[in-house]
Amino acid sequence: MDSATTIVIFGASGDLTSHKLIPALYENFVKKRLPPRTQILGISRTPMSDEAFRKRLLSSSSEVLGKENVASSWSEFAPSVHYYAADVSKEASYPLIEQAVRELEGSNPSRRIYYLALAPELYLHTIEYLGKAGMARPDGGWRRIIIEKPFGRDLTSTRVLNQKLHAVFDESQVYRIDHYLGKETIQNLLVLRFANTIFEPVWNRNFIEHVQITVAEAGGIGSRAGYYETAGVLRDVFQNHLLQLLTLIAMEIPSRFEANTLRDEKVKVLDAVRLPKSDDVEQYSVLGQYQGYHSESGVAPDSRTPTFAALRLNIDNWRWQDVPFYLRSGKAMAAKMSEAVIQFRCPPHMIFDVPRGETLHCNQLVVTVQPDEGIHLTFMTKVPDAGMKLHESNLYFHYRDSYEKIPVLDSYERLLLDAIKGDASLFIRQDEIERAWQIIDPVIEGWSARTASSLLPQYPRGSWGPAEADALLKQEGRSWVNGASLHHDR
Ligand SMILES: NC(=O)c1ccc[n+]([C@@H]2O[C@H](COP(=O)([O-])OP(=O)(O)OC[C@H]3O[C@@H](n4cnc5c(N)ncnc54)[C@H](OP(=O)(O)O)[C@@H]3O)[C@@H](O)[C@H]2O)c1
Structure with a gap:
């Protein structure tokens, strides 16, 4: 039997x-x-x-x-x-x-x-x-x-939890779930990078100018104040989903698609992320709170819990030196949408005129995790019968168009099956989770000292976050791409 x-x-x-x-x-x-x-x-x-x-x-x-x-x-x-x-x-x-x-x-x-x-x-x-x-x-x-998740609330509590866990279970028995990794597009990111040859030669600091990762929620905290008030956006999504996306974009090519080789490469990326310092958080990050947050049921009237954060991280290795990774997430934002934008460099010398008032659009690769899982590549084309007028065009791949009859799998469906099969590739290893906290802890610490005496910047519900987040990129000569995949009609 x-x-x-x-x-x-x-x-x-x-x-x-x-x-x-x-x-x-x-x-x-x-x-x-x-x-x-x-x-x-x-x-x-x-x-x-x-x-x-x-x-x-x-x-x-x-x-x-x-x-x-x-x-x-x-x-x-x-x-x-x-x-x-x-x-x-x-x-x-x-x-x-x-x-x-x-x-x-x-x-x-x-x-x-x-x-x-x-x-x-x-x-x-x-x-x-x-x-x-x-x-x-x-x-x-x-x-x-x-x-x-949440697996710990900082590095110290995570280490305690890991120690207790290992007193009972061997690491090979442990499956720390981040349901983001069960999403088809997240896995497709690996296929895009490692089953094609055209991207790898340009997937580095020579061709990529910066990377943006946005996880936006349209809804507020709903009835989850009990949890959210103790977590805030940095613990809720940065330490896990956003850093996981960053590792998949930035990792080197593993020798095999196997749990430990894959996770070894992800840990190497996290190891190369320059650790933020808590004494200059405002230089590289912004927090915010949506207007009306204090009126949500269960929220303290003077709550400093951030519902929005934007953060610049740098990766100190040959591939990514000087390429900033901007991470952003918030509740009550303009749309429910998660996407990564790989912004390529502009041509070093432009031989075509860009009409006054228009800007040159440099290539972007947009990976949409939700709502409409897919990939866009933008590139310039010539407008017919208009001299040398240029126009930004798009190549699209969307799951719902290409695999109409195969519904996109729910993350838990995939991940539960993987755990039953003993495949831990899409689960988080001990060293990965500890390093992720090591990156996020100083940001939380730095801001908790500052926000003790001042309120957080507010942003209107249905916006893309506080003006301070725009300023963070503006001061570095860049701007946020707000829902690239939402604006393109096919
Ligand atoms: N909901 C989601 O979509 C979601 C997504 C990601 C992560 N998570 C995480 O998943 C966990 C569960 O979330 P949830 O939303 O399902 O919470 P929930 O609705 O509050 O459910 C908690 C469960 O724990 C049981 N429980 C509480 N104390 C217990 C005790 N002493 N002994 C036995 N059972 C006990 C409760 O049942 P009784 O009161 O009947 O005991 C209930 O079944 C949390 O860690 C959450 O952060 C949830």
Whole structure:
């Protein structure tokens, strides 16, 4: 008989489980990608029967995937979903959880994933008690643990968490998730760079003038003040998503597409990022807060939590010396949009006239992560029958046009499957996450000293951030590209 595979989700009654994990597991089930005898066991404190748990998940999965898509196979999927009510902060719960898992698995060696879909305050206890109950031991099969972001809130807490983790699990058992890495366009960035020869010769300081990475949210913080007030934008997205995008753009070519070789190259980039200094943060970064943030439910009236940040980083190596990387993210911005803009240098000598009032557009490669996953390359063309008038044109690739019948995969669908297969390529390694905090910590420290006595610059909802962010680039002779992919009609 095949070994059982069990996905034990801690935090089963929560939002992540209902709206991301179960829909992703359901989709994998429908596509017949889950191993035979896969079972899901949800754990949280709310008392619930298996039936009640399944009913609730049917409703949330229908919201996410559409009723008609879920109706077809839910009755086949549902029997593999189970629930056990337990408090993970109590050591005594773990032998009972172990027993509940064993009952599902039978006596053969089994494979298990523990998914921590819990508030981060519960991570340390959960990890320690899993260890004490012997639940991390492979027992002839395997045991893996997936940990959600936020992973730590600074370098010190991250090191503590990593130490506790390694007291129980070997690094090879640990899957630190950043769902950004599960997005198709992020992986396509690797394919674009490493499966084509035309980009590599120009992918360096000789041809690239600067790089911009923007992760913009149109919505405010909604009902997440409890989390956001303690995190702020730098912890929420810079330390993870934005730095991950930076590593994929800046990394050297790994010798193989394999978890450790890939991650070795990413760590080398992070190692080469010049560490920001906390005493001159205003020289290279800007924070902001959207207007009305103080009126959001759960936000302190004098809150200094940044909802926007812009940051210049430099990478000290041969490929990138003197090429600034500008990172920017905010809530309540003009659009929900994530993209990286690779700005190429302008021609060193221009033989064509640029009419007065017009600017020369130098080549840009735009990688859009969302909403409309794709790649644009801008280049100059001659306008027909208009002398030597030039016009900026675009080459487009968009997933929805090219793969109409294949829907773009949800990140969790891909990442959960990778974890089941034991492929950690798209998960964050210990050294990667620690170095990322080392880069972001001084920025947070520098600003927390400054903002103690002054409010943050405000920006209107629906804008591209405070004027100070524009000034940051202007003083360096550049400007932000605001939603390059949004403006181009195809
Ligand atoms: N939601 C997302 O889309 C998303 C995205 C990225 C990362 N994350 C991260 O994922 C984690 C979970 O987020 P979430 O949005 O799902 O939070 P949530 O909706 O607040 O869910 C938290 C879950 O933890 C359970 N829980 C709390 N205390 C417990 C205890 N002592 N013992 C057992 N279970 C306990 C809760 O259930 P009971 O009250 O029934 O015990 C609930 O099921 C967080 O770390 C978050 O930062 C979430």
